[in-house]
Amino acid sequence: MSAQAYKPAVKKKSKLKIFLFALIFFLTLIIIKGIxxxxxxxxxxxxxxxxxxxxxxxxxxxxxxxxxxxxFPFTPFKIPSFRILxxxxxxxxxxxxxxxxxxxxxxxxxxxxxxxxxxxxxxxxxxxxxxxxxxxxxxxxxxxxxxxxxxxxxxxxxxxxxxxxxxxxxxxxxxxxxxxxxQRGDTIQINPKNISIWQPIINYESGGKFINVEGTVITYKGRPITEYIIQKDxxxxxxxxxxxxxxxxxxxxxxxxxxxxxxxxxxxxxxxxxxxxxxxxxxxxxxxxxxxxxx
Structure with a gap:
C-alpha cells in the first residue's frame, strides 16, 4: 500500500486532536469560571x-x-446548584x-x-x-x-x-x-410583635411561605409555634x-x-x-x- 493512502487518516487524526484540545480548553474555562x-x-x-x-x-x-x-456557562440561564465541599x-x-x-x-x-x-x-x-x-x-x-x-x-x-x-x-x-x-442553633422566641422580623428568615430556611398569622396565633406549616431554631449562619x-x-x-x-x-x-x-x-x-x-x- 502506498504512503498516500495514509494521508486522509493523518488529517483526520489532526482534526480530532484539535477538537479534543479545544473541548478540554473550553471545559477547563467552564470549571474555572463556574467553580x-x-x-x-x-x-x-x-x-x-x-x-x-x-x-x-x-x-x-x-x-x-x-x-x-x-x-449555564456563558449564559444568564439559571440551573440548580449544590455544594460539593x-x-x-x-x-x-x-x-x-x-x-x-x-x-x-x-x-x-x-x-x-x-x-x-x-x-x-x-x-x-x-x-x-x-x-x-x-x-x-x-x-x-x-x-x-x-x-x-x-x-x-x-x-x-x-x-x-x-x-x-x-x-x-x-x-x-x-x-x-x-x-x-x-447563628445556627439559636432559639428565637416568636410573637406577634417580632414575627415580621423573623418571618423572612424562617421562609428562607424553609424554602417557602409557611408562616401564617391570625390575630395572636402564629402557625408554621399549620402548627402553632412560639419559638424557632435558626438553621443557618x-x-x-x-x-x-x-x-x-x-x-x-x-x-x-x-x-x-x-x-x-x-x-x-x-x-x-x-x-x-x-x-x-x-x-x-x-x-x-x-x-x-x-x-x-x-x-
Missing amino acids: FLGAYHITSSSMRNALIEGDFVLVKKSSYQIRTPDK KRHKPERNDVVVFKMNEFLVDTSLTEYDLVKRIIALPGETVQLKDRSVFINDEEINNPSSVTFNLNSPFFYNKAEQKFYPFKDKTWKINFYGPVKVP YYFVLGDNRFESVDSRFFGFVPEDEIIGKVWMIYWSINPAIETGFWDFFNALRFDRITKSIY
Whole structure:
C-alpha cells in the first residue's frame, strides 16, 4: 500500500486532536469560571475606597465552599446548584460578593450580585455609634479604606428611614443597633410583635411561605409555634462608604449559603466618567489600581 493512502487518516487524526484540545480548553474555562473564579464589574460607590466605579475584580468562589455553577456557562440561564465541599468560614473584614434570596428582601435586590465587607460574624452583637463600630460592646478598628461622606445626599435622605429589623425609630444610618446576628442553633422566641422580623428568615430556611398569622396565633406549616431554631449562619455586612451604602442596615443579615466568594484583586480599572473615544481610552485607564489586592 502506498504512503498516500495514509494521508486522509493523518488529517483526520489532526482534526480530532484539535477538537479534543479545544473541548478540554473550553471545559477547563467552564470549571474555572463556574467553580473557582468569577469576574465582576463595580458600578457603585458603596465600597469606596477599596473598590470604586469602573473597577473589574476577580472573586475566589472557592474561598468558603466549592459549589457547582448556578448558571449555564456563558449564559444568564439559571440551573440548580449544590455544594460539593465546605472549606473555610468567612471572616471579619472579608470583602465578599453575595446574592440576597427572594424570601429575605424585595425582589428589586435579588437581581444583583452585591459586594460588601463582613463586619459581624454569626452570634455576635453589632452596634454603630457615629463612625465607630462595636462588636460585643468592644470597639473595632475600621479598615483604612472606610470613608464617611457627611455631604452625601444619601446620608440625609436615609437618616429617617426604617432600618432592619425595624426595632427602634430612633435608629439612623450612623446610629444603629445593637443587633445580634443569628447563628445556627439559636432559639428565637416568636410573637406577634417580632414575627415580621423573623418571618423572612424562617421562609428562607424553609424554602417557602409557611408562616401564617391570625390575630395572636402564629402557625408554621399549620402548627402553632412560639419559638424557632435558626438553621443557618448569617453575617452582618457594611459598605466601606458608610454613608452611601445599602447594606445590612437596610436589608438585614446575609446567609452564609448566599455568599458567592471573596474579592481577590482588581484585574482592570477604567474611569467611567471619561469619554470612551480612542484617545480618551488611555486617559481613562487607572494603571495604579490594576493588579491591586483587596483586603
